[in-house]
Amino acid sequence: MRIAIVGTGLLGGSFALGLKSATTEHHFIGVDNNKSHANKALELGIVDNIMPFNEAVKASDLIVLATPVNIILNQLTDVLDQMANDAILIDFGSTKEVFCSKVAGHPKRSRYISCHPIAGTENSGPAEAFRSLLRHKQMIICEKEESDPKALQQILDIFALFDSKISYMNPADHDRHIAWVSHLSHISSFALGLTVLNKEKDEKKIFAMAGSGFSSTVRLAKSNSNMWAPIFSQNTHNISEALEAYISQLQDFKKIIDANDEKDSRELMEKANEIRRVLLGIEKS
Amino acid sequence: MRIAIVGTGLLGGSFALGLKSATTEHHFIGVDNNKSHANKALELGIVDNIMPFNEAVKASDLIVLATPVNIILNQLTDVLDQMANDAILIDFGSTKEVFCSKVAGHPKRSRYISCHPIAGTENSGPAEAFRSLLRHKQMIICEKEESDPKALQQILDIFALFDSKISYMNPADHDRHIAWVSHLSHISSFALGLTVLNKEKDEKKIFAMAGSGFSSTVRLAKSNSNMWAPIFSQNTHNISEALEAYISQLQDFKKIIDANDEKDSRELMEKANEIRRVLLGIEKS
Numbered sequence: 285m286r287i288a289i290v291g292t293g294l295l296g297g298s299f300a301l302g303l304k305s306a307t308t309e310h311h312f313i314g315v316d317n318n319k320s321h322a323n324k325a326l327e328l329g330i331v332d333n334i335m336p337f338n339e340a341v342k343a344s345d346l347i348v349l350a351t352p353v354n355i356i357l358n359q360l361t362d363v364l365d366q367m368a369n370d371a372i373l374i375d376f377g378s379t380k381e382v383f384c385s386k387v388a389g390h391p392k393r394s395r396y397i398s399c400h401p402i403a404g405t406e407n408s409g410p411a412e413a414f415r416s417l418l419r420h421k422q423m424i425i426c427e428k429e430e431s432d433p434k435a436l437q438q439i440l441d442i443f444a445l446f447d448s449k450i451s452y453m454n455p456a457d458h459d460r461h462i463a464w465v466s467h468l469s470h471i472s473s474f475a476l477g478l479t480v481l482n483k484e485k486d487e488k489k490i491f492a493m494a495g496s497g498f499s500s501t502v503r504l505a506k507s508n509s510n511m512w513a514p515i516f517s518q519n520t521h522n523i524s525e526a527l528e529a530y531i532s533q534l535q536d537f538k539k540i541i542d543a544n545d546e547k548d549s550r551e552l553m554e555k556a557n558e559i560r561r562v563l564l565g566i567e568k569s
Numbered sequence: 570m571r572i573a574i575v576g577t578g579l580l581g582g583s584f585a586l587g588l589k590s591a592t593t594e595h596h597f598i599g600v601d602n603n604k605s606h607a608n609k610a611l612e613l614g615i616v617d618n619i620m621p622f623n624e625a626v627k628a629s630d631l632i633v634l635a636t637p638v639n640i641i642l643n644q645l646t647d648v649l650d651q652m653a654n655d656a657i658l659i660d661f662g663s664t665k666e667v668f669c670s671k672v673a674g675h676p677k678r679s680r681y682i683s684c685h686p687i688a689g690t691e692n693s694g695p696a697e698a699f700r701s702l703l704r705h706k707q708m709i710i711c712e713k714e715e716s717d718p719k720a721l722q723q724i725l726d727i728f729a730l731f732d733s734k735i736s737y738m739n740p741a742d743h744d745r746h747i748a749w750v751s752h753l754s755h756i757s758s759f760a761l762g763l764t765v766l767n768k769e770k771d772e773k774k775i776f777a778m779a780g781s782g783f784s785s786t787v788r789l790a791k792s793n794s795n796m797w798a799p800i801f802s803q804n805t806h807n808i809s810e811a812l813e814a815y816i817s818q819l820q821d822f823k824k825i826i827d828a829n830d831e832k833d834s835r836e837l838m839e840k841a842n843e844i845r846r847v848l849l850g851i852e853k854s
Contacts (some may be wrong), residue, residue: 334715356835394579402780421779449580451777464765465779470785471826472761475814475818478837480749483814487746493707494750495687499851500785501754506845510836513831520826527823528618529768531816533760538812541756541805546798559762560791562776566784 288344291339292325294405295376296350297413300330305415306445313340325410341366343454346438349375354514357382364392372435374399378462379518380426380455394432399441400424400458401448402466423448426455459477463522467487468530469513471523472503477505573629575600575622575644577610579690580661581635585615588699591730595620598625610695626651631723634660639799648666649677657720661687663747664803665711665740682724683707686733687751691791708733711740718837732850748807753815755789756808762790774854 287303289296292314300312314331314381316322323336324445341347347363349356363373364387373396377383380398387393402422405412423443428436443450453461480502484490517522540548572580572588577599585597599616601607607619622644626632632648633643638642641662648658649672658804662668665683672678673821687707690697708728713721728735765787769775825833 296838349662375811395594402778406782406784422780424778458778461775461778464768464772464775464785468764469761469783471819471822472757473786474838474841475815475822476754476757477814477841478813479753479818481843481847482818483749483811483841487749490749491850492689493709493743493746494847495689495852496851497689497691497789498750498754499848500788501758502844503785503848504782505838505841506848507743507838507842509835509842512838513835516826516831517831520829524823524827526764526768527819527826530760530764530820531823533764533767534756534812534816534819537756537760538809538816541623541801541812542809544802546802549801550794550798552791553759553790553797554757555766556762556790557794558766560765561789562779563784563788563791565776566779566781 285312285345288313288340288347290349291351292316292321292410294408294412297330297410298417302418312427321410345371347373347438352511352514353377353379353518360386364390368436378515380458380517384455397431398426406503408508416460420447424451426458429487459519463526467523468526473504477502513519570595570630573598573625573632575634576636577606577695579693582615582695583702586700587703595792600625606695614619622808630656635801637796638662638664638803646673649675663800665743667803669712669740682716683711693793703731705732709736713737744804745807748811752808758789762787789833
């Protein structure tokens with residue numbers, strides 16, 4: 285297969301590296317409007333050659349969109365319009381509802397498979413890609429009933445090489461759930477970083493005592509704004525609801541702390557400890 | 570030296586294990602009102618024998634208080650009253666102002682050295698202790714001018730075996746700074762866990778897509794409520810201020826997301842990215 289990797293960063297690059305490590309039968313074409321990323325991807329062997337977007341789309345059997353979600357939204361119908369009739373389009377974006385709406389009714393809708401791999405790090409760019417990133421991870425597929433069954437099977441066969449755990453969801457459920465378990469934790473982390481960075485203006489040494497706990501909680505604040513700003517735009521309603529619940533929870537916590545109510549604060553934390561069950565599940569997966 | 574480890578959990582246990590691995594010259598007496606913890610500490614070789622609190626205090630050259638901060642507050646003057654005149658008392662609590670106030674003016678104040686190791690995990694109990702926990706970590710010492718210089722030197726010699734990085738602070742600065750870089754991130758994590766656990770009541774599958782990013786941000790929500798509730802009580806004012814700033818930051822973020830203002834959200838995240846500098850410092854240390 286000739287596979288176009290559109291966006292040669294962390295996710296697109298790791299998909300190519302992972303697939304290359306499993307089989308040598310594919311040829312990878314890199315597309316990236318960031319020239320230094322494109323060159324880096326070529327240099328690192330992530331892709332075998334570089335082509336402009338339109339040429340790559342026409343020349344490929346599989347097109348993988350791994351760009352920020354605002355770019356994916358623009359590229360989806362362009363790709364469907366231009367690609368060969370028997371080519372397949374997939375995307376790795378963190379929102380799914382706007383994409384599925386965008387392609388609804390397109391003559392080649394059945395050649396699109398709407399994917400979201402639950403994998404990533406706080407880093408970005410081809411130099412951060414690594415072949416095991418997608419290994420054993422969850423892969424959410426939305427509106428599978430709108431995709432051609434044979435095309436779907438071809439993609440499932442590829443994901444099987446990663447030992448992906450496949451789940452099927454409707455796009456609305458996907459976007460709502462991901463707001464709570466991914467988008468919200470990114471915002472909580474960005475806001476934590478900002479809060480203490482602001483405090484640093486008055487207290488130069490505020491970070492001197494920061495340790496591994498702070499580091500873990502604030503790690504996602506390193507994430508790329510070009511990737512995340514469009515996600516917030518495309519999933520505003522769900523994120524806003526999750527954020528409202530989080531702020532309200534923090535206000536409850538603050539009231540209890542202000543009232544010096546150790547019994548209530550202990551109870552809140554014991555409830556929060558139930559997260560052990562969830563974390564155990566993530567570690568096992 | 571005969572060293573009493575009062576509280577044989579993660580921190581006390583790791584101190585004993587670390588010191589034992591550096592030198593065999595000390596004898597460790599375990600004190601724990603949780604009998605199964607005391608037995609576990611003995612079984613794991615963390616301590617060499619178990620004694621009741623009063624006996625251990627009288628029999629020891631160094632008493633290490635590694636209990637929750639409400640217990641430390643009760644134990645401080647008891648220990649000073651009962652211990653030998655040339656014995657030394659240290660504590661590992663995460664608050665320092667109330668402790669230094671409590672012992673101020675005590676006839677044996679100079680035998681107390683107020684310590685806070687910046688080290689820990691979200692786990693607790695002797696079974697979680699490990700000898701490298703305190704290795705290369707920061708050790709904050711408060712009000713060193715109130716401690717006898719020779720006693721201080723004896724303690725510094727012990728911390729040197731851990732390659733501790735010693736800093737001296739006044740207790741008020743310590744408690745203010747630690748509220749922002751440790752206590753706040755614990756609350757942000759507890760609240761994140763609670764928020765999504767609450768959502769789970771209506772959406773049974775909400776955690777199915779949780780990945781490593783969520784896991785990292787919510788890790789501290791596993792922390793022990795018996796340790797943290799008293800910390801919040803002893804550092805209420807500072808924590809409340811930090812929490813207010815955090816909530817206000819989240820509200821700003823929410824406004825920007827609700828307004829679909831990608832430019833402002835991008836700017837906020839780019840500011841937050843500055844946290845890379847801080848995290849680099851923590852990783853290097």
